[in-house]
Amino acid sequence: MKIVIYERTAQNRLEVEFIHEKLAPGLSAFGDVVDISLEKYVACDVSVILWSPRNGSPERARAARAIRNLHGKNLLIFETPIVRTIREWHFRVGFDHVHRFGRFSPGKMSNDRAKAMGLTIAPWRTGDGPIIIAGQLPGDFSLDGLDIIEWAVDVAGHVQRISKRPLCIRPHPLDPSHDWLMAGAALGVEVSREPLQHDLARAGTWIAYTSGSAIDAVMTGVPTICMSEANFAWEVSAHSLASLDKPWTGDRSQWLSNLAHTQWTNDEIGEGLCWRSLRSLVEPN
Template sequence: MCFFRSDKPREGLLADAFARGVIEHGDDAVVRQLTGEVQVASDCEVAVMVGVKSRELYQANWRAGIHTILLDKGYSRHSAGGPIKTWEYWRVSVDGHHPTRYLMKTPRPSDRLQKLRLKISPWRTIGDHIVIAGSSAKYNEFYGLPNPTTYAESLIRHIRQFTDRPIVYRPKPSWKEAVAIEGARFSYGEGETIDQVLEGAHAVVTHGSNACFEAVLAGIPCIIEGDAVAKPISSTKLADIESPLMVKRRERNQWLANLAYCQFTLPEFAAGEAWQIIRPQIYG
């Protein structure tokens, strides 16, 4: 296993913890600094990287036949505290941006889900507006999409073919180039939280935003255009916007339980607990 890390302190903590856990299970691990050039872990079976900024790194290792593990901030985004800004949980996906390819194949127990103490609301059957949850420019580039503004404009035009409901455009808060779009109310910045945007919503439309996770918890169905993590329990066609899929409570709870097995804390990485769960997705 080769972990490619940037010079960010939180990636250093993550890389060290991940490597220790791999070694704990008797496998070999090495941590390498990103150089700014495309790097291929030709002497390893698995390449690990952080975030969608790793597009070229991801593609180069994938083309070389090397398994990839992509890490990013967890689906449940609690702060870890401490002197270095990081998250309590880091999400893990094997050979993909999200674990949707294998997420529902193996039913997981609810033990890890219960530890998260998430508030899960019943599906909402009465709602008003539609939320378009945007992603960053780096995310869109990772998937070969137009810039987030152009992509959101095309979504609005497409949505209007099926409904006249009000639309709220919610860009990724950290994307500094976000602008208002004709045909939608603009929700951006710290003046309005995602929870406030979701209040009274009929549905959420997104390609890959984590807002779909927040929406499902709030009981709001989603239309998934890409590979967002709620895809296994959501509609995937805008034509379904007036009657989006709302799976049975048991299936939604199973999705959440399985998802809890796709995010881990630094101590869980370091102890090898995370690697014990991740490894079978690579080697069977």
């Protein structure tokens, strides 16, 4: 199998070092031919890029998009981690998409890795705590063009019509836009810029589009409504606002076991453990 890593998709010197010192050795651990390229595109079985095709500087993002456009399937993408509560850095690693539509594990995985990572899930919460609507960064790759503020306003307006429970809109912490405050004022609802753990601790229901905060909510035991199939918490959530009074509270154990196989440390990548898990997912061209 021929694998090409595109150095042009790295953002800085440390990431270039990661490519040469960890990524390339790890991908070659099972006898595959691995090249590091500065070219726009080289025909191969697996193309490897760092970060989503829309993230980072325009030049880096354009390089990643060119590879995505020219390669097709078996595009291996290294992204930010799914579970962010672990202190050691992990890369999210999967084929062809950075969210749930990607290929991250070969099937139902054992719980050994989740246990080793210390991942736990709290019992499902009951009660009538506030309904929190999770915002995202406008233009985020996972939104596929959706206007996230417009979505939040529409969701909040509908929730107000069907429920008397307290309602809160929570912008992404890296989005300082005053548009969120204006939307909250127009609707007469709270807009929270508190830390995520603060809002998770008080939430009765969490509503998200593709926000990764839905994963945190589900792990914390907050009944969650995911309104996009691309959300990693789709399997362990409700999918309609009609579910506000009858939340999904099923088993999450297999979901957690599979989730643990979406992300890997630099050392695990360098030792070939990540590629050993993913290699069987390469599809024939």
